[in-house]
Every structure is written in structure tokens, then in C-alpha cells.
Amino acid sequence: MAMWPRVRSGMLVLLHGLEALPLFVLGLLLLLLLANPDALALFPAYGLGSADLQELTWLQRLPYLVLPVSSLVLVNLPALVLTLDAALQQSRVQPYMTTARAKGASIAGVWIRHALPNALLPFLTRLTDLLPALVGGAVVIEVLFALPGLGRLLLAAGATRDYPVLLGGVLMAAVVRLVSWLLADLLQAVADPRTRTSK
Numbered sequence: 001m002a003m004w005p006r007v008r009s010g011m012l013v014l015l016h017g018l019e020a021l022p023l024f025v026l027g028l029l030l031l032l033l034l035a036n037p038d039a040l041a042l043f044p045a046y047g048l049g050s051a052d053l054q055e056l057t058w059l060q061r062l063p064y065l066v067l068p069v070s071s072l073v074l075v076n077l078p079a080l081v082l083t084l085d086a087a088l089q090q091s092r093v094q095p096y097m098t099t100a101r102a103k104g105a106s107i108a109g110v111w112i113r114h115a116l117p118n119a120l121l122p123f124l125t126r127l128t129d130l131l132p133a134l135v136g137g138a139v140v141i142e143v144l145f146a147l148p149g150l151g152r153l154l155l156a157a158g159a160t161r162d163y164p165v166l167l168g169g170v171l172m173a174a175v176v177r178l179v180s181w182l183l184a185d186l187l188q189a190v191a192d193p194r195t196r197t198s199k
Contacts, residue, residue, distance in 0.1 A: 012085065019078035023137050027071040027144045035067060043067050046146035068141045075137065076130055083126045087119035094118075120191045128184040132177045 021029075035045040043066050091097065092115060100110045139151035150169070157165035 008085075012082070015078040015081055018074060019082070021075070023071060023075045023140050024144055026075050027067070027141065030067050030071055031144075064145075064147070068145045068147060071141055072134060072137050076133055080123065080126055080130075084119060084123045087122050088115055091115040091118045117191060121188055124187040124191060125184045128180040128187065131180040131183075132173065135173055135176050
């Protein structure tokens, strides 16, 4: 338990450094480290292989998706963890934590029953922001890893001035943003009934 502050500080430094990296830089680093014959050639560098996409099973597609999915997860992970950590640290100094401990509750029980529910509200908002971030990051990821998908379609539509496709992409991004806001409101209402509006 005495080592936890050091572990936490090291993790926060690592997460802040990871948060400073743009998505394309993080993707390139993963390519250089894990898909490079001169380093570790653990995963394919790009594309979905020489076979047609329809001929590949999910198991055969998996190695081609590890690095793109890892890039999207790692670039969004710091914001989630740092938000939760800041909310937990703010809850730690609240009077209800001291009161719960004075009533005989265990440290784990105080954190789980009191600190975590209050810290979940900003975390849930940040979590639902991942939906628009994934849609926006798909363009970068699909170009970087040469994957077929919606991102490359929108990029090609922008280059050829295909306005109907571009309009559909903008509409889809707006719908995803609205769905993320609705999902955030619903999750917050479930996590904390006090946020529900009274009729």
C-alpha cells in the first residue's frame, strides 16, 4: 500500500505523455515497434492481406485489426483514466468520506460505496465522448493502416468533391454526437438519480 503513490505517479506521467501524442503519431509508433521487420514483426503493417475482404474469416482479420484498434484505444484511454482519477481524488477529501470512515466502514467500502458513484458522473460523460472520437479517428486510422472503410470513403469523397457522400458523412457525425449526448444523460440518470428532472 505504501508503494501505491509512486505507482500512481508513474502511471499519471505515462498517461499524460500518451495523451500528448496525436493519433497518427501513436499509430506510426506502433507500426515501427510492432510491425517492423527490424524491430518486432508481430502484426501485419497494413491492409487486410492479399485475399478479398469477403473471403477472410473474423479470425483471419484479427491480426490486421490489432494495431488499428490499439491505436484508437490508447489515444482515448488517458482522458478516461485521468478524468476518473481526478474525480476520485476530489471525492477523497469530501466530508462524507470522513463520516463513513468514522462510522466504521472499511476503506474499500468507502471508496466503492461513496467515492466511486460520485466520481462516475464526469467519467460517464467522457466515456460517451468516445463515440464521436472513434468516428473521427477512423479516417486517420484507415489511411494510416490502409484499411477499407468509411473513413477512406469520406476522404476520397472530399478529394473528388462528392458532395452527397460528404453530406452523409457530416450527418452521420452529427447523429453520433447527439446519440453520445443522449447516452451520457441516460447513464448519469442511472448512476445518480438526483440528476433526473422532476415532472
